[in-house]
Amino acid sequence: MATSLSYREKSLYASLVAELAVYGPYFFLHRQNSVNRVAGMILAIIVLQIILQSIIAAFTRNRITDERDRLIELRGYRVGYFTLASLMILGLGMLWFHAALGHFPIEGRWVGLHFLNVFFGMLVISDIAKTTTQIVTYRRAL
């Protein structure tokens, strides 16, 4: 029997689509980086999330969140936290290694942008891991 998606599941799918649509081009279609590009990316994700979540809320009558939703959300946050912690440790280790070898000549503000992209990328990966975990858990046994 086909099971329709709950409001929470629809919201998760929309969030994942928005993240992939905005962050994918930002990180993989690499052009000259700039503060304006970062600001545009942040604005795009905010606007797209608002639009998609509003559409889903408008077309979903029953928006109740029950105990199963909360448990799945907790599992997602746990996976997201461990993903972020692991990436942070890995990233700090790499930074320390390269800094020890003298691989970071000071080049003004571009160094800051590179660090911004690295740490923001960690947050994005962790958030995608959190969302994906919740989506998978909804389909499988809890």
Place this chain on the structure above:
Amino acid sequence: MTQQELADKVGVTRQTVIAIEQDRYSPSLETAFKVATVLGVRLEECFQYEPRGKRS
């Protein structure tokens, strides 16, 4: 009683009711008691415990 009606009376989503029926989710004790109360049966008639791996 439909799944949606049961879900509304118990206070969960229809998808949670489906997950319980398909043995993909074990509800809390409070929810289990609510389901039994709504259905008008005893808790043991609604839910049985069978260790995983021994279910038929």
